[in-house]
Amino acid sequence: MRIASSWIVPVAIIATWQILSSTGHLSARILPAPSAVVSAAVRLARSGELLVHLQASAERAGLGFAIGGSVGLVLGIASGTSKLFENLTDSSIQMIRNIPHLALLPLIILWLGIDESAKVALVALGVFFPIYINTFYGIRNADPDLIEMARVYGLNGFSLFYQVVFPGALPSIMVGVRYSLGIAWLTLIVAETIAATSGIGYLAMNAREFMQTDVVVLAILMYALLGKLSDTISRIVERKLLVWHPVYQTP
């Protein structure tokens, strides 16, 4: 029932949009009819073009997320568990964090050209900070009472980290993951729009040159779809990892 009712508004909007387009109140040059977008999707899917671009974008996002995420996780754990490491790195990381990573785009293009590595690097950079910071705080805020208890019960070193500190930091890490997924897509949209020869962003910019508004709208919808998809996956992963969490205990 709740799921059904959440669809009422989007369906109503699309229906109104279609009616406005069909009756000629909405020029196709400004906004194509939903039916035109659908037929563009079918056309591009048939020719295989859509899949190629989707795949290019998904690969960049996935690779950038994997690299930035794992570096952020490892450094976050290192700073969270070692005071020495924190002193060495944390203030530099906090300083770099204040530079919007998209501002580095021209520099990265200069360094890496406009091929894949530039876009992957930019995504990785954007993903790194939220994961690093949330991992660091999650570990730093580990419950001292639980750690004390675990020490009385014979845990120390790695077993203490693995059984007590890290699981306690997981909810915070997952917040970082969800947040950084949003950043990954945002970064990719910017990077692909400015410098790419494939990907959804390229598809949109290319279509703009030929005034294919239906393809432009389709590209925007594809980004929305990919973002929603990755968010859903991260929710499923979170649910699996945090089954024990009181939030997930309500039947």
Added chain:
Amino acid sequence: MRIEISQLSKRYDTRAVISNLDLNIQSGEFVAVVGASGSGKSTLLRLLVGLEVPTGGSISVDGKYIRGLNANSRMMFQDARLLPWKTVIGNVALGLSRAEIDRGTEVLNRVGLLDRHRDWPSVLSGGQRQRVALARALARNPRLLLLDEPLASLDALTRIEMQALIEKLWIASKFTAVLVTHDCGEAVALADRVLLLENATIAMETKVPLPRPRDRTAREFAQLEGQVLRHILANRQLVPASKTTTTNRVSRADNGNAQEAGKPA
């Protein structure tokens, strides 16, 4: 496990929380420690389990001096301190090797929670959580069990049930037990000896010679409970001085159970 504490001191900065405390606990004895809030009861337990390092004096176990945590001592805290990301059995088996897992199920059965072994701690009631914590403490067969007000947050009925359970398990396993509590009834119900911690040392001790299991409604029980309570209050000057002296005289004349122990501060 026989414990000998000699001239034990613990200070934080300039404040002495424990000073020159002498105490011997026999193997298998059940000792209760009462005292005002902030009198250092938790600190004494933390010293015994090895979470704190004494600033003076020594603790020896079965004739050997100890420093730091040791595998034969286990502690139960006021809050259950279960790991929320481990199931009930996972918590009980914390730190046990694969070969010892059966021991975990066995103690869980003894505290009556075997059927909940796969549940998450967050769905348990407060009393059930403390029973899991008790099972966890006993899973390693400790020779010394330290209990820091483990029942303070439970309702009266659950508390009495838990006391009976602790007593039963103590009789079965013959470990040495030190229980910190602010409930004089609990101290008299469980302990062989009740110590009053006051002014950083043991100000008074009362032996409890009642047969087990103890009848809380018996006259002797009420008398001993009142006696312990009066000692706590007397030192806090909450009872008129005349009444205190009478109490002390009566208790001495009674059966000599109450004695002034340790040195006056």
